[in-house]
Amino acid sequence: MPPIIEVKDLLQVIRKKSVFNGVSLEVQAGECFGLFGNKSAGKTALLHILAGIDRFTAGSVRIMGYDIRKTERFKSHLGLVTQERSLFQDLKVCENLDFIAALKKADSQNIRQVVEQLELQSYLNEPVETLDEGVYQRLALACALVNAPKLLLIDELIDGLDFHSYKLIAKAIKNYLSTGGTCLWAFHRVKFSAYMDRIGWLDKGEIIVYRPGELIKEYRNIFQINEKHKLLH
Amino acid sequence: MEQLNFSKVVIIMFKQGLSVMYREITYMWRDRGLRNLLLIGPLLGLFLFYATYSAQAIKDIPTAIVCLDRSDTARQLVEDMKNAEYLKVIAYPPNFQDLEELIKNGRVVVGIVIPEDLGQKVALHRQATVLVAVDGSNMIYATNAASAVMTVTHTISARAGINALVSNGINFSQAQEAYQGINIREEPWFNPTLNYAYFLVLALTLNIWQQCCTLVASMNVIGETGRRSWYQIKASGISVFKLFFSKSIVQVTMFMLLVLPIYIISYIFLHIPMHCNFGLLLLFTLAFTLALHSIGTLASSLSHSAIDSIRLGMLIALPSFILSGYTWPMESMPHYLQQAVKILPQTWFFQGINYLTFKNPGPAFIGHYFLILSLTAVTCYGVAAIVTLRK
Numbered sequence: 001m002p003p004i005i006e007v008k009d010l011l012q013v014i015r016k017k018s019v020f021n022g023v024s025l026e027v028q029a030g031e032c033f034g035l036f037g038n039k040s041a042g043k044t045a046l047l048h049i050l051a052g053i054d055r056f057t058a059g060s061v062r063i064m065g066y067d068i069r070k071t072e073r074f075k076s077h078l079g080l081v082t083q084e085r086s087l088f089q090d091l092k093v094c095e096n097l098d099f100i101a102a103l104k105k106a107d108s109q110n111i112r113q114v115v116e117q118l119e120l121q122s123y124l125n126e127p128v129e130t131l132d133e134g135v136y137q138r139l140a141l142a143c144a145l146v147n148a149p150k151l152l153l154i155d156e157l158i159d160g161l162d163f164h165s166y167k168l169i170a171k172a173i174k175n176y177l178s179t180g181g182t183c184l185w186a187f188h189r190v191k192f193s194a195y196m197d198r199i200g201w202l203d204k205g206e207i208i209v210y211r212p213g214e215l216i217k218e219y220r221n222i223f224q225i226n227e228k229h230k231l232l233h
Numbered sequence: 234m235e236q237l238n239f240s241k242v243v244i245i246m247f248k249q250g251l252s253v254m255y256r257e258i259t260y261m262w263r264d265r266g267l268r269n270l271l272l273i274g275p276l277l278g279l280f281l282f283y284a285t286y287s288a289q290a291i292k293d294i295p296t297a298i299v300c301l302d303r304s305d306t307a308r309q310l311v312e313d314m315k316n317a318e319y320l321k322v323i324a325y326p327p328n329f330q331d332l333e334e335l336i337k338n339g340r341v342v343v344g345i346v347i348p349e350d351l352g353q354k355v356a357l358h359r360q361a362t363v364l365v366a367v368d369g370s371n372m373i374y375a376t377n378a379a380s381a382v383m384t385v386t387h388t389i390s391a392r393a394g395i396n397a398l399v400s401n402g403i404n405f406s407q408a409q410e411a412y413q414g415i416n417i418r419e420e421p422w423f424n425p426t427l428n429y430a431y432f433l434v435l436a437l438t439l440n441i442w443q444q445c446c447t448l449v450a451s452m453n454v455i456g457e458t459g460r461r462s463w464y465q466i467k468a469s470g471i472s473v474f475k476l477f478f479s480k481s482i483v484q485v486t487m488f489m490l491l492v493l494p495i496y497i498i499s500y501i502f503l504h505i506p507m508h509c510n511f512g513l514l515l516l517f518t519l520a521f522t523l524a525l526h527s528i529g530t531l532a533s534s535l536s537h538s539a540i541d542s543i544r545l546g547m548l549i550a551l552p553s554f555i556l557s558g559y560t561w562p563m564e565s566m567p568h569y570l571q572q573a574v575k576i577l578p579q580t581w582f583f584q585g586i587n588y589l590t591f592k593n594p595g596p597a598f599i600g601h602y603f604l605i606l607s608l609t610a611v612t613c614y615g616v617a618a619i620v621t622l623r624k
Contacts, residue, residue, distance in 0.1 A: 048464070051464070051467070052467060052470075053464050053467040053468060073470075075469060075470025076470055078470075080465070082464050084461050084464075085461060086463075086465050087462060087465065088256070088465070089460075089462070090259070090260055095256070098252070099255075099256050102249050102251075103249060103469035103470075104469050104470070105248075143465070
C-alpha cells in the first residue's frame with residue numbers, strides 16, 4: 001500500500017532564503033505523525049505545501065499517490081486546521097460549517113455529526129469572530145473533519161486551550177484515527193509527543209524522524225547540554 | 234446507477250457555486266458601511282444632483298449697472314437690461330470702483346458701465362462703447378451671463394443701427410430689412426431648452442454608481458487572497474475559476490440592480506429624457522458593468538493589499554468621468570490624451586449614454602461601443618485569471 005504522504009528531496013527557497021534543504025518523509029495510512037520543531041522551524045510552511053496552499057521550489061510531494069504539482073484531486077480527501085484563525089470571520093458558526101462543507105463537496109449529514117462530536121450545538125448562531133479560543137479550535141477541527149478526510153493536517157491545535165475543549169479535541173482526533181484516518185500534526189511542545197506514532201524533528205531545513213520516547217530523550221540531552229554549557233560560561 | 238452518481242456530482246458542483254454566491258451576498262449585506270454606500274450613495278446622488286439642477290437653466294444672474302449718462306438712450310438701455318430674461322439688476326453703483334468691488338466680493342456677476350457720452354454719440358451716429366464686465370471666476374456662470382447679455386446687446390445694437398440708417402434718410406422698414414437680411418435662428422436639438430438637468434443629472438449619478446462599483450470590484454480577488462480564510466479555500470480544492478466566477482455573478486448582478494432604480498426614477502419621476510429602447514440601454518449598461526468589473530478584478534489581482542487595490546481602482550474611477558469627454562469635448566483634448574482615455578470603459582459608457590438617452594442612434598451605431606467594452610472585459614478578466622492562478 002503506498003504511503004499517504006510521500007515527500008522526496010523537498011527544497012523550498014523563499015526570497016533567496018532556504019527553508020527546506022531536501023526534506024524527505026513518508027507517512028503511512030492510519031499513522032499519527034508529529035511534526036516537531038521550534039517556532040519558525042518551518043512546520044507551517046511544510047503543512048501549507050502538503051495542503052496545496054503554497055508552491056515549492058524542487059523535489060516531489062505525493063499525497064495518496066497524487067503528485068500535488070499536477071493535480072488538486074487529493075484536496076477532496078484533506079482536512080486542514082491552521083495555526084492562524086483561518087475560518088470565515090464574517091460568517092456564523094453554522095454558516096462556516098455549511099460553506100466549508102459545500103467547498104469540500106461534503107455530505108451535509110456530516111455537519112450534524114461533527115457538531116455533536118465537538119459539542120458546538122449552542123454556538124451555531126454565534127459569529128466566529130466572537131468565539132473564545134477553545135470553541136474556535138473545536139470549530140476549526142469540526143470544519144476540517146466535515147468531509148471525513150483521509151488525511152488530517154493539524155497545525156498547533158491544542159496549545160493553551162481550556163480543559164473541556166482539550167478533552168473534546170483529543171477525543172475527536174482519537175476517534176478519527178481509530179476509523180483509519182491519517183494525521184500529520186505540527187506542535188512545538190515536547191509534551192504532546194505522546195500522542196504521536198512517529199515524530200519528525202524539523203530543524204534548519206532538515207528533518208530527523210524519531211519514536212516518541214527517542215524524541216523526548218534527544219530533547220532532554222540537548223536541553224541538558226545547553227544548560228551545562230550555560231552554567232560553564 | 235452511473236447516471237445517478239453523475240446527477241449527484243452536478244448537484245454538488247452547482248451547490249458549491251451557489252454557496253459562494255450566498256456567502257458573497259452575506260458579506261456585502263453584513264458590511265454595513267459598504268451596504269449603505271451602495272444602496273444610498275447613487276440614489277442620494279441622483280436626488281441631490283436633481284435638486285441642484287432643478288432650475289434647469291441659470292436665471293436671475295445678479296447684475297449691476299453703472300449709468301454715467303442721463304440721456305434717454307441710457308435710460309432705455311437700463312430698461313432693456315432690467316427686462317432681460319436671465320439678468321436681474323440688483324445694484325446701481327455710482328462709479329466703476331464700486332462696481333469692481335461688487336464683482337470682487339461676489340455680489341454681482343455682470344457689471345454694465347454706460348459711459349457719460351453714450352446718448353451724445355448715438356445722437357451723432359458715432360460708435361459708442363458700453364462695457365460689459367463678467368466675473369469669469371466661475372466658468373459656467375460666466376458663459377451663461379455672457380450669453381444672456383449678448384442677447385440684449387444684440388437687440389440694442391441693432392436698434393441703434395436702424396436709428397442711424399433712418400437718420401441718414403433711409404426709411405424705417407428698409408433699415409429694418411437691412412438688419413434682418415440674414416435671419417440666424419438658433420435651434421438646439423435633442424435638448425431644446427439647453428436644460429442642465431437633462432444633460433448632467435443622470436451622468437453625474439452614473440458617475441457615483443460606477444465609482445461605488447469600482448470600489449466593490451477592486452476587492453474581488455484581494456478580498457479573498459488577502460484574508461487568512463484563503464487557506465481554507467485553497468485547501469478545499471475548489472477551482473479558482475469557479476470561485477471568482479460565482480463571486481463575479483453576484484457582484485455584476487448587484488451592480489445592475491443598483492443602476493435599475495436610477496434609470497427608473499430618472500425617467501419616470503424626474504422626466505429626464507431617455508429616447509432609446511430601455512432594453513438596449515440595460516444591455517449597454519451590462520456591457521459596461523462587465524468591463525468595469527473586469528478592471529476592478531484586474532486591479533485586485535495585481536495589488537498586494539486591499540488598500541492598494543482600492544487606491545488603484547479609485548485612481549482609475551475618479552478622474553474617468555472628466556476624461557470621458559462628457560463634459561469637455563474629447564476633440565479639445567491633446568491627441569495623446571484622446572488615445573489614452575479610449576482605453577477606459579468609462580469613456581465609451583458616458584459617450585454612449587449621451588447618444589442613447591438624447592439621440593437614440595440605434596443598435597448599429599452603438600455596436601462598436603459594445604465591441605470595445607466586451608474586448609476590455611475579456612482582456613482584463615483574462616489577465617486577472619492568469620495573475621490569480623499564480624497566487
